[in-house]
Amino acid sequence: MSSAPATYEDIVDGVVATLHQKGALATAAPAPWGAFLRMSNLVHEQFEIPSTTITPIMRRVLFGLGCAARAANVVGVGTFVGYALAWLVRDRDDPSSAPFAETAYAIEIDAEANRVARRNCALLNHGPRLSFADADGTVPASYPVWPIDLLYLDLDDAHERKAGYVHALEAAGDRLRSGALVLAHDPCVPQFAESFAAYHEYVRTSDRLCGPWILPVDECGLSVASAV
Numbered sequence: 001m002s003s004a005p006a007t008y009e010d011i012v013d014g015v016v017a018t019l020h021q022k023g024a025l026a027t028a029a030p031a032p033w034g035a036f037l038r039m040s041n042l043v044h045e046q047f048e049i050p051s052t053t054i055t056p057i058m059r060r061v062l063f064g065l066g067c068a069a070r071a072a073n074v075v076g077v078g079t080f081v082g083y084a085l086a087w088l089v090r091d092r093d094d095p096s097s098a099p100f101a102e103t104a105y106a107i108e109i110d111a112e113a114n115r116v117a118r119r120n121c122a123l124l125n126h127g128p129r130l131s132f133a134d135a136d137g138t139v140p141a142s143y144p145v146w147p148i149d150l151l152y153l154d155l156d157d158a159h160e161r162k163a164g165y166v167h168a169l170e171a172a173g174d175r176l177r178s179g180a181l182v183l184a185h186d187p188c189v190p191q192f193a194e195s196f197a198a199y200h201e202y203v204r205t206s207d208r209l210c211g212p213w214i215l216p217v218d219e220c221g222l223s224v225a226s227a228v
């Protein structure tokens with residue numbers, strides 16, 4: 001008897017369940033995939049997206065983790081035009097993907113990218129709860145004072161490329177609340193292998209972090225860690 005192939009949604013629900021077993025997520029509930037489809041239509045019809053490496057499965061992973069994390073406070077670093085961040089914070093007008101963040105904050109060094117991100121993410125109906133800072137995510141002063149429950153790293157510096165992840169994690173360091181989820185995009189990109197070796201070593205040797213768990217769901221992948 002042949003069984004139906006796993007869908008992207010099945011895979012993401014499995015990832016969430018596994019991360020729950022590892023203690024990185026409080027819930028193992030499957031994501032509300034109807035809400036994902038509605039949001040996908042909104043985003044792909046109305047967002048301005050000059051380029052992205054976020055694939056169909058990765059946007060589902062971000063959506064699924066965003067739902068399961070139940071984060072009160074979300075911070076994204078290197079968020080470009082807000083496309084990846086959008087899946088984490090979701091559409092506040094669709095109650096089936098609640099609970100939503102009390103505050104979400106994007107740190108992006110490129111002011112023009114942030115202008116587009118503000119326009120894009122206004123469609124997600126978070127109002128002033130979601131804000132965008134033109135700032136350097138590798139320095140502590142750029143971070144909000146409140147505790148962080150979900151940190152998303154995607155900064156890509158023209159010279160240092162992904163080497164900034166360690167600096168960003170250090171900069172956010174003492175603001176990560178116990179149980180916080182730390183997501184880092186691109187661990188599977190060969191060009192970034194050296195930066196990720198350093199980042200993963202930092203996570204492994206930190207007495208304040210668990211992980212990393214690396215999700216090779218596409219050519220970029222996602223690295224997951226959690227704060228103890």
Ligand SMILES: C[S@@+](CC[C@H](N)C(=O)[O-])C[C@H]1O[C@@H](n2cnc3c(N)ncnc32)[C@H](O)[C@@H]1O
Nearest residue numbers: 052053054078080108109110136137155156157
């Ligand atoms: C390649 S984009 C991420 C896009 C995302 N992976 C996608 O496919 O949608 C990386 C972003 O990091 C930003 N960046 C680079 N260095 C930064 C820093 N020190 N602090 C904050 N943002 C930074 C860049 O301006 C750029 O918008």
